Amino acid sequence: MNAPKPPFPTAADAPGTESQLVEALANLNQIGVAINRFSVSAGSAAEAVQATLRLIAASAIKVTPGASTVIYEYDQSRRAFDLASRVSAGEPDEAPPRDAPRPDGLGMRAISQRRRVLSHEEPDLTIHPAKIAAGAKTMACFPLIVAHQVVGILYVYLHQERPFRQFELLLLDNFVNQAAMAIYQARQLANAHRDLRRREDELNRLGRAGRLISSRVGLEETLKVILQMALEVTQAHYGAFRLVDESGAILITRTIAGEPLERPHIEPLTIGPTSIMGWVADHRQPLCIHDLQAAPWNRIYYPLDAGLQMRSELAVPLIGSGGRLEGVLNLESPVIGMFDEQDCLLLQSLATQAVIAIQEARLLDALLEVARLLLVQPYPDVLHHLVSLACDLLDAAGAAIWTLAGEQITLLAASADFAPDTPVPLQGSLIGEALLTGAPVQAETALVAPILSSEDRRPIGAFSVHSANDAPHGSASEWDEKVLTCLAYYAALARHNTMRQQALREAQERHAVAETFAAVGDIAANVLHHLNNKVGVIPARVQGIQDKCVAALAADAYLATNLAAIEHSAHEAMQAVRANLAHLHPLHTAPVNVAACVAAALEATALPAGIHVDMSELADLPPVLAGERSLILVFTNLLENAGRVLQEQGRITVSGILKGRYVELVISDDGPGIPPEQHQHIFEWNPAKHSTKRANGSGEKPPHRLGFGLWWVKTLIVRLGGAITVESDGMHGTTFRFQLPTVEESAL
Numbered sequence: 024m025n026a027p028k029p030p031f032p033t034a035a036d037a038p039g040t041e042s043q044l045v046e047a048l049a050n051l052n053q054i055g056v057a058i059n060r061f062s063v064s065a066g067s068a069a070e071a072v073q074a075t076l077r078l079i080a081a082s083a084i085k086v087t088p089g090a091s092t093v094i095y096e097y098d099q100s101r102r103a104f105d106l107a108s109r110v111s112a113g114e115p116d117e118a119p120p121r122d123a124p125r126p127d128g129l130g131m132r133a134i135s136q137r138r139r140v141l142s143h144e145e146p147d148l149t150i151h152p153a154k155i156a157a158g159a160k161t162m163a164c165f166p167l168i169v170a171h172q173v174v175g176i177l178y179v180y181l182h183q184e185r186p187f188r189q190f191e192l193l194l195l196d197n198f199v200n201q202a203a204m205a206i207y208q209a210r211q212l213a214n215a216h217r218d219l220r221r222r223e224d225e226l227n228r229l230g231r232a233g234r235l236i237s238s239r240v241g242l243e244e245t246l247k248v249i250l251q252m253a254l255e256v257t258q259a260h261y262g263a264f265r266l267v268d269e270s271g272a273i274l275i276t277r278t279i280a281g282e283p284l285e286r287p288h289i290e291p292l293t294i295g296p297t298s299i300m301g302w303v304a305d306h307r308q309p310l311c312i313h314d315l316q317a318a319p320w321n322r323i324y325y326p327l328d329a330g331l332q333m334r335s336e337l338a339v340p341l342i343g344s345g346g347r348l349e350g351v352l353n354l355e356s357p358v359i360g361m362f363d364e365q366d367c368l369l370l371q372s373l374a375t376q377a378v379i380a381i382q383e384a385r386l387l388d389a390l391l392e393v394a395r396l397l398l399v400q401p402y403p404d405v406l407h408h409l410v411s412l413a414c415d416l417l418d419a420a421g422a423a424i425w426t427l428a429g430e431q432i433t434l435l436a437a438s439a440d441f442a443p444d445t446p447v448p449l450q451g452s453l454i455g456e457a458l459l460t461g462a463p464v465q466a467e468t469a470l471v472a473p474i475l476s477s478e479d480r481r482p483i484g485a486f487s488v489h490s491a492n493d494a495p496h497g498s499a500s501e502w503d504e505k506v507l508t509c510l511a512y513y514a515a516l517a518r519h520n521t522m523r524q525q526a527l528r529e530a531q532e533r534h535a536v537a538e539t540f541a542a543v544g545d546i547a548a549n550v551l552h553h554l555n556n557k558v559g560v561i562p563a564r565v566q567g568i569q570d571k572c573v574a575a576l577a578a579d580a581y582l583a584t585n586l587a588a589i590e591h592s593a594h595e596a597m598q599a600v601r602a603n604l605a606h607l608h609p610l611h612t613a614p615v616n617v618a619a620c621v622a623a624a625l626e627a628t629a630l631p632a633g634i635h636v637d638m639s640e641l642a643d644l645p646p647v648l649a650g651e652r653s654l655i656l657v658f659t660n661l662l663e664n665a666g667r668v669l670q671e672q673g674r675i676t677v678s679g680i681l682k683g684r685y686v687e688l689v690i691s692d693d694g695p696g697i698p699p700e701q702h703q704h705i706f707e708w709n710p711a712k713h714s715t716k717r718a719n720g721s722g723e724k725p726p727h728r729l730g731f732g733l734w735w736v737k738t739l740i741v742r743l744g745g746a747i748t749v750e751s752d753g754m755h756g757t758t759f760r761f762q763l764p765t766v767e768e769s770a771l
Contacts, residue, residue: 072209073110079202080112083179086194087187091159093178095124096206097134097167104176113180114157122153130176133164137173139196140164143186150180160184165195167203174206242384243278249377250280250352257337257366259354261327265292265300266341266350266381274300274351281355285330298325300338300351307348309339311367313360327355337362339374341381343502347418349381386416386506393513402521406436409486409510409517414438416506417470419488424474424514426484427458435484458482463504472507477519484518486511532741561593612743614646614766615654617686621677624658633672636662644679647686647763649743654763660736661690661759668694668757684765685745691758698753705749706737 080092091113096105104124124130129148133140142150142162149155150162159180167175177199181187187195246264254262261281265274268291276289294304299320303310315324315334327333338353352374354362389412396405406424413422423437425447432447432454449455457464457471461482464471474484486507565586569576576583618641625636647654658677665675669692676691697705740747740761747761 069209069213072205073108075205076110076202077112079177079198079205080110083177083195083198084113086198087179087181087191089182091157091180091182093122093180094167094175094202095130096175097173099173108175122151124176125151129162129164130178133166134173134176137166137168139166139192141187154180158182161186163187163192163195165199167199167206169203169207172207174203174210177202242380245380245384246278246377247280249373249380250278253352253354253370253373254280256369257354257362258356259337259361260356260358261331261333262352262354263327264350264352264377267294267304267348271348274304277350279327284328287328288326292325294348296323298323299336300325300353303338303340303353304348304351307340307342309367309371310337311362311364312336313362331357333357334359335361337366337370339367339371341374341378343378343382343418349378352377382416382502382506386509389416390509390513393510397513397517397520402517403436405517406514409514410436410438413486413488413507413510416510417488417503420490422486422488424484424486425454427482432458432485454485454487457485457487463508465504470503470507472504472511474511474515474518477515484514486514529741529746558593558596562590565590565593612648612650615649615651616646617644617654617679617688618642620651620654621658623655624662627655627659628662628666630662630666630675631671634666634669634675635673636675636677639676639678641677641679644681644686645765647743648766649763653739653743657736657739657761658690660733664733665690665692665694665757668692681765682762685762686765687760687762689758689760691756693756696751696753696755696757697749699751702749702751706733706747 076094083092084090094110096108129140150159161181163179165177166173250262263279264277266277268275274292292298292301295301312320333355336355341349410422421438424435425432426435430449447454453471457473461473469489471485471487473482476483674693679688737747745761745763751757
C-alpha cells in the first residue's frame with residue numbers, strides 16, 4: 024500500500040532544488056515589492072506592470088528548467104486577449120499573432136473553466152502549432168484571476184516529454200497569483216488615474232463639490248462620493264445614507280462608508296422617535312449630538328456596528344424642493360464633541376447636493392420608463408401613467424392632463440381623487456393662462472405646464488398638479504417646473520405617437536381597400552364579360568324568333584308576351600350590372616353638398632310611412648370632397664339599414680357638424696341597438712348577417728344594389744378619405760358616426 028503524499032515538496036519531487044526554492048522565494052518577494060511600488064501615474068503603472076510580468080515570466084522558467092513562458096493580458100468584458108501585452112521568457116520575443124491564443128485552445132479552456140489546464144490531461148486539445156514547431160512537448164495554462172475577474176493567462180511550455188512536477192506546479196501557482204495581482208493593480212491604478220484627471224478638469228469649472236457629484240451617473244455612486252466627501256471635510260470616522268421607501272414610513276440603508284465594519288446594522292429604521300435617524304426624519308431638522316451616552320439620546324441610539332462604540336453623531340434630513348422627505352444623511356465618530364455648527368452647515372450643503380442627485384435619478388428612471396411605454400401602451404394608459412408619475416415625483420396630492428378644443432378645456436386623465444366641479448374656461452383660469460401664454464404658471468397650491476404640439480409648438484393642452492388644501496403654501500421651485508415641463512413634453516410625444524400610429528393604420532386600411540378594389544374590379548370585369556356574352560345575346564335571339572315566327576306569335580298571345588318580357592328583362596339585367604359595377608371604377612371627387620346627397624338617398628330608399636326622418640344642421644355644412652354617387656350610396660345603405668331595424672315605425676335622425684377641418688355626419692335610430700361585442704364585426708363582409716337592404720314582399724332585394732351592407736359603406740368612406748364608427752349599448756338605438764374632409768382640408 025502506497026504512503027500518502029506529503030503536503031510539501033520533497034526531494035523525490037524536486038531533487039537538488041533547494042537553491043531553486045530559495046531563488047524562487049526571493050523572486051516572489053521582489054515581485055511583491057514591485058507591485059506595492061506601482062505609481063499612481065497611468066504611464067508609469069503600465070511600464071511597471073510590464074517589467075513585473077517579465078520578472079514573473081523569467082522566474083517561472085527558473086523553477087521549470089528547460090521551459091519557456093508567455094503571458095497575455097485578457098479583457099473579460101470583451102472576451103479577448105490583448106495581443107500587444109505579450110510578455111515571454113525562455114524564447115525570443117515574437118510579434119503576435121504567430122502564437123496568439125486560439126479560440127478553441129487550451130488557454131481559452133483554462134479561462135472559461137477558471138482552472139489550471141495541463142496538456143497531458145486534456146487529450147482532446149493540442150498544443151499551439153507554433154509552439155510545437157518551437158519544440159514544446161508539454162504545456163500548462165494558468166488563468167490569472169482576481170476578484171472573480173480573469174485578467175490574463177500564463178503559458179508554460181516544457182521542451183521535454185514529461186508531466187509537470189508537483190513542486191513546479193506549486194511554485195507556478197504563486198507566480199500566477201502575483202501576475203494576476205500585478206495586472207489587477209495596474210488596471211485599478213489606471214482607472215484611478217483616469218478618475219483623478221476627470222476630477223481635476225471638473226474642478227476648474229465647477230469646484231470640487233460640484234465636480235464629484237456631477238461626474239457620477241448612478242445614484243449609488245453619487246451617494247458614496249458625497250458621503251466620502253463628508254467624511255473627509257468633517258474628519259468623521261463613519262457615515263451612512265438612509266432613504267425613505269415607497270411607503271414613506273421606513274428608512275432603507277443605501278450606502279455606508281468609513282473604517283472597516285465587522286457587523287454593520289443596515290436593517291430598515293422606522294421614521295419616528297425610536298432611533299436618532301428616525302427622529303431627524305420625523306422632525307425634519309438637523310441634529311448634532313456631542314455625546315451619545317447622554318440622555319435622551321442614549322435611549323434611542325441605534326449602533327452602526329455592534330463592535331464599535333460611537334460617542335458623537337451629526338445627522339441632517341434630505342428635503343426636496345417641494346418639501347418632500349427623501350432620507351437622512353448621518354456621520355458618527357468615537358470622539359466626543361467631534362462635530363460643531365460649521366460641520367452641520369457643511370453637511371446640509373452636501374445633503375442638498377444629494378437631494379438633487381436623488382431627484383434627478385428618479386426623474387431619469389421615470390422618463391426611461393415612459394419612453395418604453397410610448398412604444399407598447401395605448402395612449403390613455405400612457406397619460407394615466409404620466410399623471411401617476413407627476414404625483415410621485417412632485418409629491419403632489421393630485422394631477423391632471425387637459426386638452427384644448429376650440430374654447431373648451433377637456434379633462435383627458437387625472438389621479439383617482441381628482442374631479443373638477445365645473446368645466447374649466449379658457450379665460451380667467453390658471454390652466455387657460457398656461458395655454459394662452461405657452462409657459463408654466465403657478466398659484467399657492469397648484470402648478471400648470473402647457474403641453475406644446477410636437478409639430479409647431481402651439482399649446483394643445485396642459486398638465487397640472489396641486490397640493491392638498493392644508494399643505495404649506497409656497498411657490499413651486501424651478502425643479503418642479505422642470506419636472507412638470509418634461510412630463511408635459513412626453514404627453515405631447517404620446518399624442519404625436521398616437522396620431523402617427525392612427526395615420527399608419529389608416530394608410531394601411533386604404534392600401535387594403537385599394538387592393539380589394541383591384542381584385543374585385545378584375546373579377547367584375549370578367550363577370551361582366553361573361554354576362555355580356557351570355558345575357559347580351561338573349562335580345563338578339565328573341566328578335567330572331569319574332570322575325571321567323573310572326574304567324575305563330577300572332578296566333579299565340581302568351582308566347583308573344585313572354586318573349587317580349589324575356590327581352591326586356593335581359594336589357595334591364597345588363598343595365599343593372601353596368602350601373603352597379605360603376606362603383607368599382609376610380610373615384611372622381613369634387614365638392615359635394617351633403618344635404619343634397621341625403622335628400623337623394625331618402626328618395627331612393629322609400630322608407631315605410633311609419634318611420635320618420637329628422638334632418639338637422641345639414642344645410643349650413645361646407646361642401647366635402649367626395650364622389651356624389653358614392654356618397655348617396657353611403658347614405659342609402661345607412662338609411663336602409665336603420666329602416667330594416669325599425670321595421671314599420673320609428674325615428675331616424677341625420678345631423679352634421681363642422682369639427683375643425685372635417686365634417687362629422689351622424690345617423691341615429693331609436694331601434695333595439697347592436698350589442699357592444701358585435702361592434703368590431705359590424706363592418707365585416709358578411710351580407711347574410713349585416714345586410715343593409717330591405718326585402719320586399721317577394722323576398723327580392725331592390726334593384727341596382729350590390730348588397731355588401733356595412734362593409735361596402737366603410738369601404739366607400741375610406742376611399743373618400745374618411746372614417747366611420749358605430750356606437751350602441753345594445754338596448755337604446757344605434758348611431759353611425761363618420762367624418763369626411765372638407766374641400767379646404769383636402770386642398771392642403
